[in-house]
Amino acid sequence: MFNNYSKKIKKAYDKISEADNIVVGVGSGLSAAGGVNYADEKFFKEHYPQYAKLGYHNVSEVMGVFWTFLNKDNACKYWGFWSHHINEVRYKTPALKPYISLYNILKDKNYYIISTNVDYQLEKAGFKQEKIFEPQGQYSQFQCIVPCSNDVYYNEKYIKSMIKNKVDDYTISSDDIPYCPKCGEFLIQNLRCDNKFVEGENYKNYNKYKEFLKDSVDKNTVFLELGVGYNTPTIIRFPFEQYCHVYPNSTLIRMNLNQASIPEGINNGISIDNDLNQSLKDMLDLI
Ligand SMILES: [Zn+2]
Structure with a gap:
């Protein structure tokens, strides 16, 4: 050594x-x-000021709240966070x-x-x-929440639309909630978090x-x-x-x-x- x-x-x-x-x-x-840095407060305040205002301290903390708890009641707020986060990290950061x-x-x-x-x-x-x-997925991809198939969907147009039409800093328009084109259930981020993760494209x-x-x-x-x-x-x-x-x-x-x-x-x-x-x-x- x-x-x-x-x-x-x-x-x-x-x-x-x-x-x-x-x-x-x-x-x-x-x-x-x-x-x-998802643990850094300065980065968080600069790029996620609306969530800092609510008393959160870093990205990991908010992400934990919105990790996989998508349902009919919270869909607009769920995507309010994820559209902001995916846009920041995947589409805006060089x-x-x-x-x-x-x-x-x-x-x-x-x-x-x-x-x-x-x-x-x-x-x-x-x-x-x-x-x-x-092997862990991509911020730029959605998959069916069920999932009814192994397809993944490039999400830039969904994310940009959510941000453009958002109701306030935390809430997207219900018109922008993404649904699976095959079965009509929710689409969700294609990230490994449980056994419903679609490996497909990520394992090529x-x-x-x-x-x-x-x-x-x-x-x-x-x-x-x-x-x-x-x-x-x-x-x-x-x-x-x-x-x-x-x-x-x-x-x-x-x-x-x-x-x-x-x-x-x-x-x-x-x-x-x-x-x-x-x-x-x-x-x-x-x-
Ligand atoms: Zn489906």
């Missing part, structure tokens, strides 16, 4: 440069490092700095990405969709990701983990540790503010516990 920050950045960069394959894991910490740095570090390398984020930041920064496996790259992992077994492989904490550790964090136990020539580079520790027994672990925006910028400066 390397203790000095600059030495670790250099070592990580060298490992990435020399790697045959790079398996990249991205979590919410990468977006938070770019400013879209590519964030840490993602742009990451793209510039990796663009000529042989990599595959798994991401639990649903905000489209990787694609905005330039990564091609066919090189990203995003699952086999490519698995193939890349298989191809990486005996190669000089870097597992580069960015901003992955303990919200859903069974998707990226724990599997990356397991692969690094088994793949003989692998290196785990774990970059995250506060949650970058690596358990003993993993060879070549590089833990960088620092602001990710700064770390990626420092790494990019080495090119």
